[in-house]
Structures are given as C-alpha cells and as structure tokens.
Amino acid sequence: MDDETPVTRMRVVMHDPRTLDPEQELVDRTRLSDDEVSQVVRVLEAMRRWRTTERAMSEASQRYMKLGETDMRALRFLIAAQRQGIIATPSSIAHHLGISTASMTRLLDRLADGDHIRRLPHPTDRRSLVIEVTEETRRSARASVGRSHARRFDVIAALSEGERDVVARFFDSLVATADTSGGQPETPPAPTQ
Structure with a gap:
C-alpha cells in the first residue's frame, strides 16, 4: 500500500x-x-x-x-435567417462570420458534404446562390443548441424588468471596455520635430 x-x-x-x-x-x-x-x-x-x-x-x-465552431456559427446564422424569411447568400454568411470568400467556399463545401446545407439558385440574382439548412440539421441544432438557448431565456425571463435592465446595461458596459488591440499597449505618437 x-x-x-x-x-x-x-x-x-x-x-x-x-x-x-x-x-x-x-x-x-x-x-x-x-x-x-x-x-x-x-x-x-x-x-x-x-x-x-x-x-x-x-x-x-x-x-x-460533428462540426467546428465556425461551421456551427454559420448554421446558427442560416437557421435564424430562414426563420425570419431572409435570404442567406455566401457573401452574407461570410460577412457575418468575418471570413474571406475563399474560406466561405471551403466552409460551404464541408457543410454540403455533411448534408447540413443546400445550395439553391437565387430567385432574383443569377450570379448568386441561396444557402439553406437541411431539415435534419435544423432539428439536430434545435435539439442541442436550441434547448440551451431556451433554458437561458427562461433564466432571464425570471428576472424582474428592472433586473433585466441592469443586466443588459452591465453587458453593454462590458462590451464598451473591449480592447481590440489584442492587449498591446497603444503606441505613443512619434515626437514631432
């Protein structure tokens, strides 16, 4: 022992x-x-x-x-767009994700290969495509991510109106503190001669 x-x-x-x-x-x-x-x-x-x-x-x-983070973000965007009747194009998805068109093409290929999306002709622009989530993927996302979002909604809904205002102001104030420089100190201006 x-x-x-x-x-x-x-x-x-x-x-x-x-x-x-x-x-x-x-x-x-x-x-x-x-x-x-x-x-x-x-x-x-x-x-x-x-x-x-x-x-x-x-x-x-x-x-x-069985997807990566960017793939999941793309699917959430697509599901939300479809629910709102908004046409999602490759460029609108790329803009939302902040990725290049080349990266977008690879992402769409992965999602299509996994039967997560369909590429359809755009109803008014022959040069563009409409991207939609397949029904099976929508159901899977709803079963996993959707249930988590619903539980969070319930927690927030249980707060009083005043408490929700305080929490929203708190998060808005935190967002305003964001340092987009990657934590690097600001470079002081060069001395003038």
Whole structure:
C-alpha cells in the first residue's frame, strides 16, 4: 500500500485585485469597502464560471453535430435567417462570420458534404446562390443548441424588468471596455520635430 497523501488542491485567485494588484496600479479600489470589492470579485468569478460553462456547452454541441465552431456559427446564422424569411447568400454568411470568400467556399463545401446545407439558385440574382439548412440539421441544432438557448431565456425571463435592465446595461458596459488591440499597449505618437 502506498503511503502517498492526497494532493491538496490549491485555489488560485484569478480576479481579486487585492491579491493581483495590491499597489492599485491598475484597479483603484479606494472608493470601495472590502465587502464591495468581494462582491465585484464574486461577479467576476461568476462570469469566469459562465465562460467556462458556455465553452463546454459549445464544444459539446460541436461534437454532437460533428462540426467546428465556425461551421456551427454559420448554421446558427442560416437557421435564424430562414426563420425570419431572409435570404442567406455566401457573401452574407461570410460577412457575418468575418471570413474571406475563399474560406466561405471551403466552409460551404464541408457543410454540403455533411448534408447540413443546400445550395439553391437565387430567385432574383443569377450570379448568386441561396444557402439553406437541411431539415435534419435544423432539428439536430434545435435539439442541442436550441434547448440551451431556451433554458437561458427562461433564466432571464425570471428576472424582474428592472433586473433585466441592469443586466443588459452591465453587458453593454462590458462590451464598451473591449480592447481590440489584442492587449498591446497603444503606441505613443512619434515626437514631432
């Protein structure tokens, strides 16, 4: 019998500025009490758990449907467009996904090879195609992704009107903080002579 003791699991603090930024170089906490900082950290930890859960759900849906992330995003777009009676073309899908036309062609070939989409003639533009999701793929997506979305909708619907407004403002404010530079510090302007 081994005399090994179980490894004690250490909890690494990921979002607490009291630990990660004690000198307050990045996060000014002077206006907040310790309890308020703990509440902020609790929200940040909840967001981290949600991102982890959402990533796991997305990966499970991808495995279930045997597709990659971009393929799944394309199918969600196509399903939404079809439900709204909007014609989806290769260029509208490429624009939505932010990919090149060459990448779009490969994506459509993969989806067509897997019987996930149909390419149909465009009703008014001979040079373009209409892309539609097959009924079987729509049902599969509804069974996996659709049920997850429905559960999230129910959670949000259970909030009061005021709570929903606060949550929406919270997410809008988070979006406004997005750093699109990839985390690189801004380059200061070159000195003028």
